[in-house]
Amino acid sequence: xxxxxxxxxxxxxSVLFILALKGLSSPVSARRGNMFGIAGMxxxxxxxLLITKSWTLMIAGIVVGGTIGAVVxxxxxxxxxxxxxxxxxxxxxxxxxxxxxxxxxxxxxxGIPDPLPRGNKLELFIGTFVGAITFSGSIIAFGKxxxxxxxxxxxSSAPVVFKGQHWVNLALAVVMIVFxxxxxxxxxDGQWHPFLIMTAIAFVLGILIIIPIGGADMPVVISMLNSxxxxxxxxxxxxxxxxxxxxxxxxxxxxxxxxxxxxxxAMNRSFFSVILGGFGAAEGAAAADGQQKSVRSGSAExxxxxxxxxxxxxxxxxYGLAVARAQHAxxxxxxxxxxxxxxxxxxxxxxxxxMPGHMNVLLAEAEVPYDQVFEMEDINSEFGTTDVALIxxxxxxxxxxxxxxxxxxxxxxxxxxxxARTVIVNKRSMAAGYAGLDNELFxxxxxxxxxxxxxxxxxxxxxxLA
Amino acid sequence: MTGxxxxxxIDLTVFVxxxxxxxxxxxxxxxxxxxxxxxxxxxxxxxxIVGAILAAGAEVAxxxxxxxxxxxxxxxxxxxxxxxxxxRMLQMFKKKAAPKEAKREG
Numbered sequence: 001x002x003x004x005x006x007x008x009x010x011x012x013x014s015v016l017f018i019l020a021l022k023g024l025s026s027p028v029s030a031r032r033g034n035m036f037g038i039a040g041m042x043x044x045x046x047x048x049l050l051i052t053k054s055w056t057l058m059i060a061g062i063v064v065g066g067t068i069g070a071v072v073x074x075x076x077x078x079x080x081x082x083x084x085x086x087x088x089x090x091x092x093x094x095x096x097x098x099x100x101x102x103x104x105x106x107x108x109x110x111g112i113p114d115p116l117p118r119g120n121k122l123e124l125f126i127g128t129f130v131g132a133i134t135f136s137g138s139i140i141a142f143g144k145x146x147x148x149x150x151x152x153x154x155x156s157s158a159p160v161v162f163k164g165q166h167w168v169n170l171a172l173a174v175v176m177i178v179f180x181x182x183x184x185x186x187x188x189d190g191q192w193h194p195f196l197i198m199t200a201i202a203f204v205l206g207i208l209i210i211i212p213i214g215g216a217d218m219p220v221v222i223s224m225l226n227s228x229x230x231x232x233x234x235x236x237x238x239x240x241x242x243x244x245x246x247x248x249x250x251x252x253x254x255x256x257x258x259x260x261x262x263x264x265x266a267m268n269r270s271f272f273s274v275i276l277g278g279f280g281a282a283e284g285a286a287a288a289d290g291q292q293k294s295v296r297s298g299s300a301e302x303x304x305x306x307x308x309x310x311x312x313x314x315x316x317x318x319y320g321l322a323v324a325r326a327q328h329a330x331x332x333x334x335x336x337x338x339x340x341x342x343x344x345x346x347x348x349x350x351x352x353x354x355m356p357g358h359m360n361v362l363l364a365e366a367e368v369p370y371d372q373v374f375e376m377e378d379i380n381s382e383f384g385t386t387d388v389a390l391i392x393x394x395x396x397x398x399x400x401x402x403x404x405x406x407x408x409x410x411x412x413x414x415x416x417x418x419x420a421r422t423v424i425v426n427k428r429s430m431a432a433g434y435a436g437l438d439n440e441l442f443x444x445x446x447x448x449x450x451x452x453x454x455x456x457x458x459x460x461x462x463x464x465l466a
Numbered sequence: 467m468t469g470x471x472x473x474x475x476i477d478l479t480v481f482v483x484x485x486x487x488x489x490x491x492x493x494x495x496x497x498x499x500x501x502x503x504x505x506x507x508x509x510x511x512x513x514x515i516v517g518a519i520l521a522a523g524a525e526v527a528x529x530x531x532x533x534x535x536x537x538x539x540x541x542x543x544x545x546x547x548x549x550x551x552x553x554r555m556l557q558m559f560k561k562k563a564a565p566k567e568a569k570r571e572g
Contacts, residue, residue, distance in 0.1 A: 013513070017510050017513070018487060018491060020506060020510065021488075021491045021492065021495070021503070021506070021507070021510075022491055022494070024495040024496070024499045024502065024503055024506070025494045025495060025496060026496055027496075027498070027499065027556065027559035027561075030499055030502065030556045030559070031553070031556045031557070033506075034502075034506060034549060034552050034553050034556060037506055037509065037510060037549060037552075038549050040510075040513075041509070041510075041512075041513060041545055041549070044513050044515075044516055045515060045516065045519070045545075048516045048519045048520065049519060049523075052519055052520060052522075052523025053523055053524070053525050054522075054523055054524065054525055054527070054531075055523070056527075057522040057523075057527065057531055057532070057534065057535035057538070058519050058522045058523060058535065058538050060535060060539075061518070061522065061535045061536070061537075061538030061539035061542055062538060062539075062542045063542075064539050064542070065538065065539035065540060065541065065542025065543040065545075065546070066542045066543070066545070066546040067546075068543050068547070069542060069543040069544060069545065069546030069547030069548070069550070070546045070547065070550055072543070072547050072551075073546065073547045073548075073550035073551040073554060074550070074554075076551060078555070081501055081505075081551075081555075084505075084547075084551070085501075085504050085505060085508060088505075088508045088543070088544050088547060088548060089508065091512075091540040091541065091543055091544050092508065092511050092512055092514060092540075092541070092544060094537075094540055095512070095514050095515070095518055095537040095540045095541045096514055098518070098521075098533045098534070098536060098537035098540075099514065099517040099518055099521055099534070099537050101530075101533060102521035102530040102531075102533055102534050102537070103521070105529060105530040106524070106528070106530045109520070109521065109524050109530060110517075110520055110521070119472070119474050123474075222504070223504075226504055226507060226508070229508070229511050230507065230511050232511075232514075233511045233513070233514045234481065236514055236517050237477070237517075238474065238477050238481075240517050240520070241473050241474075241477065242516065242517065243476075243477065243480045244513065244516070245513060245514060245516065245517065246477055246480050246481050246484060247480060247484040248510050248511060248513045249511060249514075250481055250484035250485050250487075250488050251484060251487070251488040251491070251492075251507065251510060252488075252507040252508075252510055252511040253485075253488070254484075254485055254488030254489050254492055255488060255492045255503060255504075255507045256504075256507070258489070258492045258493060259492075259500060259503070259504070262497075348497075348498075350497065355500075355501060355504065356497070356500035356501065356503075356504065357497060357498060357499060357500025357501035357502070357503070357504075358501055360497070360498040360499070360500070360501065361501045361502070361555055361558070364555070364558035364559045364560070365555075365558050367558070367560065369560055369561050370498060370559050370560065370561060371561050373498060375497050375498070
């Protein structure tokens with residue numbers, strides 16, 4: 001195959017990747033889009049196989065890796081998607097680092113002049129350090145999301161902070177750049193050691209920047225790491241002079257960046273305050289303010305009665321629903337209500353759950369038709385004319401305190417469930433949510449609390465409705 | 467104007483254009499599909515497997531080739547896992563009509 005034929009094949013693959021992402025504009029075109037992505041990947045891989053000499057190691061890698069990937073994809077539960085995505089990002093990061101090491105080891109094997117030109121060195125530096133940070137940062141994110149905190153302290157979902165943390169990180173970053181410069185200016189003999197040390201520091205930095213971030217800020221963190229994995233791929237693309245890698249990497253990098261932005265807007269927090277672990281520290285202070293105000297509490301049967309006699313119900317799912325694996329029970333409850341002539345809709349806040357779009361997938365898995373599921377902007381105006389708002393495991397996203405200047409969450413867009421005629425809230429207890437704030441919604445006259453595990457409570461409601 | 471254009475500048479051109487394309491395409495993704503977006507972008511970024519294949523494909527199975535092989539394995543997990551889990555999720559998204567008809571027939 002000639003270089004031009006390869007370039008053409010890579011161009012076709014790149015276009016197919018773009019089409020794959022375009023397909024995600026609606027569930028109808030999305031499945032076809034995924035097929036385009038698969039086709040693009042097939043073309044890219046087969047073309048590359050045709051231009052390499054020895055296939056043994058590759059086939060071994062593809063078979064082993066592919067089997068693991070396929071098995072995991074089949075078996076993973078939708079409630080585990082956040083940790084799966086985090087784990088997968090780490091693999092891309094490590095792959096980028098390994099490829100960069102291979103390039104520095106033997107540039108000629110990739111058609112790059114030896115000794116390495118300065119331009120390539122810069123690109124390798126970027127590809128490696130972004131890849132290394134993505135790898136170790138994603139491992140920490142995985143641990144936090146999978147709740148492995150009890151096994152290993154760094155995986156705790158509470159922020160892990162220590163004094164002078166930011167200075168340590170800054171110092172390490174500077175040292176890493178110094179070694180990067182040593183690598184950049186070194187001759188052929190002196191470049192190996194600075195390169196490896198720089199990479200090692202980058203791994204450590206990845207751990208340090210993620211550990212101070214708390215569990216509920218994970219949607220931003222995973223999106224950020226998603227973005228980094230893309231830039232790592234693009235960096236390798238520059239090093240290898242491969243436009244397809246640059247295009248694919250840039251698409252992914254932009255995607256992660258946009259998702260991070262959307263998540264930050266939805267929490268009304270700046271990206272930097274999330275990354276620097278700002279919120280976690282305030283948690284203790286605010287929670288201590290809890291005066292003994294009273295709430296109206298009721299049973300599942302009371303909730304069932306209220307909803308059965310309503311004309312319209314909006315369900316607000318939150319992380320609590322995911323944890324309790326209650327999505328199927330909720331679908332059953334909704335189905336029963338619909339059969340009784342009640343209009344049932346779902347309201348999704350952008351940061352509900354632990355990753356963007358998490359609630360939507362959980363509901364889809366429970367076979368909730370997606371035309372009953374609405375995003376915040378589309379459904380907020382409907383709460384005023386709705387009889388019952390049922391809050392399942394969501395907290396800060398429905399807290400009217402966000403409308404009060406001076407509140408820590410002021411300015412955060414919320415689902416205006418407080419405007420419904422009646423509000424039913426299901427939680428396990430009165431413990432504060434992530435923001436450590438009391439939720440004013442719970443104390444309103446029209447609100448009834450139903451305490452208990454989401455799945456149990458919803459199943460009880462279903463029984464009561466029958 | 468002297469000399470040929472450095473390939474890096476062509477790469478840079480492609481990069482800039484790709485970022486613009488990415489910006490527009492991603493903003494058009496419906497929020498309901500943000501999770502499949504993350505899994506499919508993961509799979510797409512694993513096209514880095516191409517670089518790994520080039521490393522692993524050296525004639526002599528030296529250090530570079532072996533780590534290339536490992537990188538191929540890692541990227542392959544994402545390629546297969548990413549597209550398959552995306553497909554699995556996308557199959558779950560159904561509109562009202564389908565389940566209702568199934569119930570009537572069942």
